[in-house]
Amino acid sequence: MLFIVKTLSALTQAQALASHSDAVLLVENAVYSAVSQHHAFPQLKDMTVWVLSEDALARGIESRVSPSVQKVDFDGFVALTVQHEQSITLE
Numbered sequence: 466m467l468f469i470v471k472t473l474s475a476l477t478q479a480q481a482l483a484s485h486s487d488a489v490l491l492v493e494n495a496v497y498s499a500v501s502q503h504h505a506f507p508q509l510k511d512m513t514v515w516v517l518s519e520d521a522l523a524r525g526i527e528s529r530v531s532p533s534v535q536k537v538d539f540d541g542f543v544a545l546t547v548q549h550e551q552s553i554t555l556e
Contacts, residue, residue, distance in 0.1 A: 467549035470495040473505050475555035480508050490537070490545055491516045496524060501531040509534065517542060 466486075468479040471493040479489050489512050491499055498505035499516040518536045521527040530536060537545065546552055 467545055467552035469552060469554040471554065471556045473498055476505055476508050478555050480512065483512055485511070485513075488513045488515065488545060488549060490514075490542065491534075492520050494524075496521045496526065496530075499530045499534040500526055501533075502529075506531065515541070515545065 466483070466488075468483055468487060468489045470476050470479050470489055470491050472495055476491075476495055476498055483489060489509075491514065496516050497503050498509060499514070499521065500506065514533075515535045515537045516530055518527060518538050521530055521536070527536075
């Protein structure tokens, strides 16, 4: 399952629902949690996490994204949706 997380509050839902075989893609305002100094960053522990580069860039944090979080562009976003048979968007 691919969890597409749009908000910081939705990150808590993803953390509760995701298993080790699932993936989490941070988009829109959820990208802030990919910065290691952010209060929500510890929620990413034990999850496979990607961040949409374009959203991080638009918010001025692309260079601050933790190295433990993989960056993907829109093509990578599409590849993740193809790789995972099911996806859910959490807002």
